[in-house]
């Protein structure tokens with residue numbers, strides 16, 4: 404029996420390797436972040452054309468605050484430059500922007516810009532471009548636990564009734580409904596770890612790793628990973644029908 408092709412609805416990418424990309428060119432790290440930002444547009448448009456519904460990009464982790472002050476400042480300003488430059492293209496392609504993470508800790512200007520990007524694109528009907536920015540999965544799960552604890556305290560929920568669905572519903576991805584969990588995770592730059600990204604949501608995702616540094620990862624690479632994903636056999640804990 405021919406394997407049914409997997410539908411790729413939600414693609415998540417850990418965009419890693421900007422610093423090494425710059426270093427290889429004897430340039431400062433921010434040069435790599437600039438190139439990485441430009442690549443976000445390229446991959447977003449390619450994902451849109453492939454019919455992907457949600458593209459989640461890990462752009463800044465809760466651990467990235469520990470980098471040198473100047474680099475953090477540069478990264479905090481990237482959304483300002485990104486939306487300044489690419490908003491017309493995003494609008495023209497019906498891309499809907501979402502930013503998930505603790506926005507309250509962002510510099511005022513950054514927060515303002517991302518909130519405006521979400522508001523301006525709210526009615527768009529194409530790909531959802533979801534940035535994980537000041538995002539950490541453990542922090543997200545702690546937030547979900549607090550939400551559930553409040554519901555219990557208020558008498559709206561009994562502890563023994565807490566189900567997986569309730570946890571999923573309290574996470575920042577809940578708004579993506581049937582597409583809340585990534586089908587495929589790609590990490591660039593050769594590293595093979597999650598770095599505190601979507602720990603709950605990736606439980607059954609297919610994992611793929613590219614040795615390319617993020618600024619070099621192009622549409623062709625994306626196509627190859629998507630094609631490879633479509634040929635994989637996702638079993639979700641079951642056995643093949645033909646084996647039963």
Ligand code: IPE
Pocket residue numbers: 418419420421422423424462463464467478592
């Ligand atoms: C990914 O590139 C971007 C962010 C984490 C913000 P890096 O900055 O981690 O680049 P490398 O891993 O040092 O090469």
Ligand code: IPE
Pocket residue numbers: 417418419420461462463464467594596598
């Ligand atoms: C993960 O990359 C975070 C982002 C891509 C935003 P890092 O470069 O911060 O991860 P580690 O430190 O190599 O685990």
Ligand code: MG
Pocket residue numbers: 419420421
């Ligand atoms: Mg890195």
